[in-house]
Amino acid sequence: MFPFFGADALHGDLADLAFIIALVGGITAVMAAAIAFVQMDLKKVLAYSTMSQLAYIFTGLGCAMYLANTLYWHEYLPDGVKNPDYYDNHYIVIVAFGAALFHLFNHAMAKGMLFMASGSVIHEVHHAHHHLHHHDDHGEDHHDDHHDDHFDAQSMENMGGLASKMPITATAMLVGSASIMGLPLIGGFWSKEGIIANAWRVAQDDPRFLLPAMCVLIGAGMTGFYMSRMWLKTFAGKPNNEVAAHVGPTNTWIKTPLFILTFVSLSSILFAGMGFTHWAPDEGYAFMSEKSLVDGIIYELGHAFANEVPYFFIITYIAIALGAVAGPGLALALYGGQLEEGESAKPWMMPVIRLNAWVKARFNFDNSAFANSTLAVALQNRLYIDHYYDMAMLKIVAGFSTKAAETDADVIDGTIKTIESGSQSLSTVVRSLTTGSARDYILMVSVGMLAIFMLVWGVA
Amino acid sequence: MQLVGFPVVAGIVLLAFVANAKKSAHEKLNNPIRMASFAFSLALFGYTTWMFFEVFASIDLDNGIIFNDYKLYDSYEWFPALGIHWTVGLDALSFPMVWLTTFLLPVTIIATWHEKNGATYFPTLLLMGGALIGVFVSLDLFMFYVFWELTLIPMFFLILNWGGKDRKYASQKFFIYTFTASVVMLLGLVTLYLMQPDQIGTGGKYGTMTGRTFDIPTLVEAATNANMDGWYMGESMQKVLFVMLMLGFLVKLPAVPFHTWLPDAHVQAPTGGSMLLAGVMLKMGAYGMFRLPLSMFPHALQHFQMALMIFGMVSLVWGAIVCLGQTNLKKMVAYSSVSHMGVILIGIATMQPMGWAAALFMMFAHGIISPMLFAVCGAFKHHYHSMEIGAMRGMAKHSPWLATSMMFAWMASLGLPLLAGFVAELMMLIALWYFIDLEGWSVLWMIGPALVLALTAAYYLWSMQRTIFEGGDETQPPASLHGDPVPDITNEEKLAMLILAAFTILFGILPWIGLDMMDSYCRQFFDTMISNGIFKGGA
Numbered sequence: 001m002f003p004f005f006g007a008d009a010l011h012g013d014l015a016d017l018a019f020i021i022a023l024v025g026g027i028t029a030v031m032a033a034a035i036a037f038v039q040m041d042l043k044k045v046l047a048y049s050t051m052s053q054l055a056y057i058f059t060g061l062g063c064a065m066y067l068a069n070t071l072y073w074h075e076y077l078p079d080g081v082k083n084p085d086y087y088d089n090h091y092i093v094i095v096a097f098g099a100a101l102f103h104l105f106n107h108a109m110a111k112g113m114l115f116m117a118s119g120s121v122i123h124e125v126h127h128a129h130h131h132l133h134h135h136d137d138h139g140e141d142h143h144d145d146h147h148d149d150h151f152d153a154q155s156m157e158n159m160g161g162l163a164s165k166m167p168i169t170a171t172a173m174l175v176g177s178a179s180i181m182g183l184p185l186i187g188g189f190w191s192k193e194g195i196i197a198n199a200w201r202v203a204q205d206d207p208r209f210l211l212p213a214m215c216v217l218i219g220a221g222m223t224g225f226y227m228s229r230m231w232l233k234t235f236a237g238k239p240n241n242e243v244a245a246h247v248g249p250t251n252t253w254i255k256t257p258l259f260i261l262t263f264v265s266l267s268s269i270l271f272a273g274m275g276f277t278h279w280a281p282d283e284g285y286a287f288m289s290e291k292s293l294v295d296g297i298i299y300e301l302g303h304a305f306a307n308e309v310p311y312f313f314i315i316t317y318i319a320i321a322l323g324a325v326a327g328p329g330l331a332l333a334l335y336g337g338q339l340e341e342g343e344s345a346k347p348w349m350m351p352v353i354r355l356n357a358w359v360k361a362r363f364n365f366d367n368s369a370f371a372n373s374t375l376a377v378a379l380q381n382r383l384y385i386d387h388y389y390d391m392a393m394l395k396i397v398a399g400f401s402t403k404a405a406e407t408d409a410d411v412i413d414g415t416i417k418t419i420e421s422g423s424q425s426l427s428t429v430v431r432s433l434t435t436g437s438a439r440d441y442i443l444m445v446s447v448g449m450l451a452i453f454m455l456v457w458g459v460a
Numbered sequence: 461m462q463l464v465g466f467p468v469v470a471g472i473v474l475l476a477f478v479a480n481a482k483k484s485a486h487e488k489l490n491n492p493i494r495m496a497s498f499a500f501s502l503a504l505f506g507y508t509t510w511m512f513f514e515v516f517a518s519i520d521l522d523n524g525i526i527f528n529d530y531k532l533y534d535s536y537e538w539f540p541a542l543g544i545h546w547t548v549g550l551d552a553l554s555f556p557m558v559w560l561t562t563f564l565l566p567v568t569i570i571a572t573w574h575e576k577n578g579a580t581y582f583p584t585l586l587l588m589g590g591a592l593i594g595v596f597v598s599l600d601l602f603m604f605y606v607f608w609e610l611t612l613i614p615m616f617f618l619i620l621n622w623g624g625k626d627r628k629y630a631s632q633k634f635f636i637y638t639f640t641a642s643v644v645m646l647l648g649l650v651t652l653y654l655m656q657p658d659q660i661g662t663g664g665k666y667g668t669m670t671g672r673t674f675d676i677p678t679l680v681e682a683a684t685n686a687n688m689d690g691w692y693m694g695e696s697m698q699k700v701l702f703v704m705l706m707l708g709f710l711v712k713l714p715a716v717p718f719h720t721w722l723p724d725a726h727v728q729a730p731t732g733g734s735m736l737l738a739g740v741m742l743k744m745g746a747y748g749m750f751r752l753p754l755s756m757f758p759h760a761l762q763h764f765q766m767a768l769m770i771f772g773m774v775s776l777v778w779g780a781i782v783c784l785g786q787t788n789l790k791k792m793v794a795y796s797s798v799s800h801m802g803v804i805l806i807g808i809a810t811m812q813p814m815g816w817a818a819a820l821f822m823m824f825a826h827g828i829i830s831p832m833l834f835a836v837c838g839a840f841k842h843h844y845h846s847m848e849i850g851a852m853r854g855m856a857k858h859s860p861w862l863a864t865s866m867m868f869a870w871m872a873s874l875g876l877p878l879l880a881g882f883v884a885e886l887m888m889l890i891a892l893w894y895f896i897d898l899e900g901w902s903v904l905w906m907i908g909p910a911l912v913l914a915l916t917a918a919y920y921l922w923s924m925q926r927t928i929f930e931g932g933d934e935t936q937p938p939a940s941l942h943g944d945p946v947p948d949i950t951n952e953e954k955l956a957m958l959i960l961a962a963f964t965i966l967f968g969i970l971p972w973i974g975l976d977m978m979d980s981y982c983r984q985f986f987d988t989m990i991s992n993g994i995f996k997g998g999a
Contacts, residue, residue: 398784402785415717
């Protein structure tokens with residue numbers, strides 16, 4: 001991230017590079033979100049979500065870099081005159097970088113909490129499985145799918161309906177998911193809206209940026225879908241199997257950090273109101289100077305939901321519609337449902353579950369055509385990227401190095417061995433001259449003497 | 461000087477003592493001889509460590525003379541008519557190597573505490589150490605060559621008597637290969653003696669009959685001063701001498717394509733032999749370069765700079781690629797030594813003070829890390845009866861000490877920050893970058909080292925993954941044991957590993973202990989060459 005704040009990146013002529021950065025970010029955001037759609041492993045969903053959200057940060061930084069390189073944001077023009085657009089341009093650039101950095105902050109808080117909570121869930125599922133397995137030995141009940149080698153405590157196949165059993169974890173993950181999705185007023189909403197708005201602001205100047213701008217907008221809806229899917233498959237509906245039915249409450253010690261991070265995620269608006277996205281602007285910013293936190297919050301709210309510029313107003317509501325209504329709505333219709341008879345979650349989670357049950361009953365549809373399509377299989381296999389890496393490493397690199405090792409032994413060492421055997425056979429030939437017979441030696445001496453005489457005579 | 465004489469004499473005395481004893485008594489002699497050798501090597505280590513604090517820690521590195529100035533200097537006439545003297549002395553080049561040798565001797569004895577036929581094994585190690593110290597302390601070409609060849613003899617017997625299956629082939633190959641190269645070097649030394657300007661009547665170290673000298677400080681002094689006017693001994697003669705001397709040292713280093721004796725020797729050598737071979741004996745090549753051709757023929761060095769750079773790059777990259785394709789753990793470690801010796805050559809070829817300091821520190825750091833690598837390999841051979849990568853998958857569960865040692869040594873060798881190897885590698889990269897920047901060479905020259913950073917991590921991590929992790933069924937011992945009980949390393953091996961690891965960390969965190977004097981030496985060398993007008997400034 002530091003290169004983005006280097007002198008070259010801020011003052012150069014790098015609009016093309018900024019486009020590449022934003023494009024890579026946009027494509028990664030959509031691709032990772034698509035892979036997260038179909039993963040069954042709880043932590044893999046979160047990992048691909050991380051990839052997608054970091055790509056958002058990248059897109060935001062690319063757009064900010066574009067703005068920094070195209071807008072003249074210095075206080076003085078090159079000829080020393082005060083820049084008339086200084087405040088406007090400086091503000092735009094700083095807020096663009098601020099949005100990306102604020103997303104980093106929000107994502108760190110929410111995703112840290114989500115991973116911690118998911119660890120808690122997996123721990124309890126594993127524990128429940130062991131508990132059941134222990135009973136198996138005494139012949140109480142036996143299920144083939146509980147066998148040690150096949151059981152995967154991270155798979156959402158072994159969860160479902162945990163909202164009533166792990167209320168604290170479920171609440172924390174609900175808030176974390178909402179923050180990642182960009183549900184209005186919570187955590188990531190403030191920064192994600194900023195990134196999307198900046199991408200579209202740049203797209204106004206440079207039509208190439210329409211592609212990353214579309215990507216981050218669509219990605220918002222996809223995030224809404226896969227985060228909702230993860231929560232619903234884990235916590236809503238009926239337990240998928242025996243193990244899920246036997247899960248116990250969360251470990252006590254993990255609750256404190258979950259509380260803290262949940263609070264930070266919920267209160268992101270405070271940080272936004274404090275001017276986190278503005279990077280503590282100096283004097284001259286009428287909208288921020290000497291205003292209280294409440295004023296800041298009101299400014300942020302007005303800026304987000306009642307923007308004077310119709311273009312951004314529309315973008316904001318499209319993003320909300322996709323990320324907070326369409327995506328989650330689709331997930332509600334497909335996954336989860338009513339809890340087991342007699343089980344009940346905490347009152348603040350019941351509306352979600354009731355809504356889920358209602359949407360699922362009202363709009364239920366069959367998605368098996370998509371679930372079995374080639375695309376879904378490819379996504380389940382993570383687009384075969386790991387597969388190709390493995391192939392490249394094992395076939396090409398390892399194969400090449402094996403050949404190199406053979407060459408080393410055959411050619412380089414072989415040359416040495418040839419010299420060695422050559423000198424050996426040469427010495428064998430030379431050795432045969434020393435026959436030990438006096439006649440041979442006398443013959444050699446005579447021939448040698450004759451040769452020397454001839455040579456001397458010839459020279460003379 | 462005591463430092464050379466004692467281990468050689470002690471080794472010979474102990475060997476003679478053993479040889480004199482009845483064959484049946486050898487078994488009983490193992491323990492006393494081992495204890496005597498160990499106590500002696502420990503005393504030697506104490507002596508060099510004392511020497512560091514007493515002499516080398518107090519050198520004025522900023523203002524004192526370091527280049528061509530020797531501490532603990534001692535000189536006796538030997539053959540004054542020919543200009544041969546028994547001259548010993550230590551400077552920033554040789555002292556780290558001498559300390560390293562005396563440090564490795566007791567560690568090697570600890571690591572191979574239970575070696576068979578200990579009564580002859582441990583004195584041979586002492587003899588080896590004495591010959592190595594002799595190479596490093598000699599300041600006379602004649603003496604240097606005598607000790608240079610003397611190192612071959614104990615190593616030959618170490619491989620032949622305590623080696624693996626193909627030990628006869630390996631020991632002879634090792635001997636003949638390096639000896640052939642040494643003969644070329646000897647020709648170079650004799651030519652250097654004969655072709656130097658006649659100095660009859662000037663006294664000093666010059667022979668009273670020949671008017672020529674074998675004395676290294678005198679030759680370096682003469683070469684450095686003569687170089688002000690032009691090439692010492694003429695351009696073509698200097699080039700020929702440079703090539704002849706370098707050939708001997710490049711084989712010893714070893715640089716690709718003269719490296720194939722090394723894997724064979726290492727795979728067949730016993731653990732102790734490998735530890736000394738990789739730890740100190742390879743460094744003789746680099747040390748010899750610094751001591752003779754680089755100091756005496758700077759003009760030729762500039763002329764052959766590109767060739768050295770190519771040798772270094774090829775060794776670095778080829779060694780790493782071949783490592784990845786090895787199936788034998790010890791062979792892989794041997795090839796990694798070839799790759800690391802390429803770092804030394806590149807450091808020299810950059811002709812930057814930092815590059816030279818990197819090369820010197822690489823000699824030192826590799827001298828601590830590679831014995832640990834070979835100690836781990838030896839432990840595998842000893843306890844798991846196999847060195848095939850993949851034959852003992854999942855042994856981390858069975859031998860936690862061995863697995864930890866392996867991981868540490870592997871990480872140290874691949875250049876993990878805060879461990880000694882990283883310092884040298886980083887300095888080499890920076891020096892190479894300076895060099896490329898200064899000369900205006902293509903940035904593509906950085907691709908080799910950058911590629912090797914990845915390759916080194918690849919072959920080390922991959923071999924580790926297939927050795928200590930990834931067991932198919934962790935409840936079953938590795939197949940190579942044929943059902944024998946699963947062992948871990950002995951307490952002596954643990955101690956040796958701990959000592960080596962501790963010093964790797966020490967010189968990774970506080971590299972300046974040794975680096976400061978190397979750095980000052982190199983800077984002073986380049987300052988001298990620049991003020992004599994041989995090198996252009998700005999480096």
